[in-house]
Amino acid sequence: MKILLIDPPFYRFFNYYNRYFPLGLSYLSSTLKKAGYEVVVYDADCNKNSKGMDYTRLPEKYRIYLKELKNPKNPIIQEISETIKKYRPDIIGITIMTPKAASAFTIASLAKQHNKECHVIVGGPHATLRSDEVLKNTRDVDFVVNGEGESVLLELVNTLRAKRNNFGAIRGLSYRQGDTHIHNPMQSFVDNLDGLPFPDRKTLLGMDTYTSEDMGLLMGSRGCPYSCSYCATQIWTRRVRYRSLANIVEEIKYVRLHFGTRQFTFKDDSFTVNRKRVLEFCDSLLEAGLKINWDCNTRVDLIDLELLKAMKRAGCNSIKVGIESGSERILALMDKGITLEHIHEAARLFREAGIHWTAYFMMGIPTETREDVKKNFGFII
Structure with a gap:
């Protein structure tokens, strides 16, 4: 069976730059290929001719996105249609983040137009949290894979290939x-993450559109123990599962060898949630003699000076933290579990350690007032 896994376009409609490759789809691809299936990953949001990324204009541009999805002459829609026509897949899998839901439904419709017998499967955070809504919104979607997709999708594909209809036996x-x-x-959930093959970067369509740095996307763990009210990671039940450090180092070596990557990016939800493990990881990188740089995401209350200095010695050159708001009231509403004092202290530690850092902010939280927004701007400045 031929399987086409698609990351739907969104930022591309605005000519925005969209980095990296679809990590989740690439994990699914490697799992399916290991079982003998022919798989291609199509990043339809990959933009060869980006002109920037002004996120402040997204709300007004969202209408353009919805309008262009209905335009069969839009070059992005035509490209997707031609890709499906050329590849002629038996199964199309689509990952859905909430902003990309309309785009995913358009792709599902195109798939059925080309071949009514093509099985359309969706997954990802939006599909998991809104599975009933997805099935209600469009009959072009046949199945929704909820939660982690590797084992669920493989079992479903095996069932479809065998032409069995015992879908009730497939958990998730x-x-x-x-x-x-x-x-x-x-x-x-998958407890032994080392048992999963490395994400399959070589089945990506349009490999020439990615830089070596794009190929350096990694995850050393899955899950987050915190319960921020806005975050979809709660579907992982606040439990963190880890790959072994040896397994992570092995993937870094593989990516560096095959793609020449020297800058890696960890997309773990809170990279430093296990302080001892991070220190051991830094030691592992130094012992392996891997002269690389890397960046990660974490929280302002999960760092200290000794940890930051160890990370810097091991090649960490940038850290992103979620501040989200300069308003104590909004932080409490988000169940963020941090205070403005935590944030100020983190800023001081980053400066002292000499590590570049950036912050995530959110606006438009329910009940947020003009005064709260002013506090955001004041805090940023």
């Missing part, structure tokens, strides 16, 4: 039975 699957939506119990 949502589907239709006539006019009824069936939601099976969730599948257990």
Whole structure:
């Protein structure tokens, strides 16, 4: 069976720069290929001719995105249609983040236009949290994979290949039975992350559009123990699962060898949540003699000077932290678990350690007032 995994376009409609490759889809690809399936990953949001990324204009440009999805002559829509036509997949899998939902539904429709027998499967955070809504919104979607997709998708593909209809036995699957939506119990999380093959970067369409740095996207863990009210990672039940340090170092060596990557990016939700492990990781990098740089995400209350200095010695050259708001009231509303004092102290530590850092802010939180927004700007300045 031929399988086409697609990351739907969104930023590309605005000519925005969109970095890296679809990590989640690449994990699915490697799992399916290991089982003998022919798989291609198509990053339809990859933009060869980007002109910037002014996120302040996204709300007004969102209407353009919705309008262009209905325009069959839009070059992005035409490219997607031609890719499906050329590849002729038996199965199309689409990952959905909430802003990309409309785009994903358009792709599902295109898939059915080209081949009514093509099985359309969706997954990702939005699909997991809104599986019933997805099935209700479009009949072009046949199945929803909820939660971690590797084992669920593989079992579904095996079932489709065998032409069996025992979908009720597949945990983590949502589907239709006539006019009824069936939601099976969730599948257990993958405990042994080392048992998963490395994400398959070589099945990406348009490899020439990616830089060596784009190929350096990694995850050393899955899950987050915190419960920020705005965050979809709560679907992982606040439990963190880790790859072994040896497994991570092995992937770094592989990516550096095959793609020449020297700058790596860790997309763990809170990289320094386990302080002892991070120190051991830094030692592992130094012992391996890997002269690389890397960056990560973490929280302002999960750092200290000794840790930051160790990370810098091991090649860490940038850290992103979620501040989200300069208003104590909004921080409390978000269940963020940090204070403005935590943030000021973190800024001081970053400066003392000599590590470049950037901050995430959010605006438009329910009940946020003009005064709260002014506090954001004041805090940034």
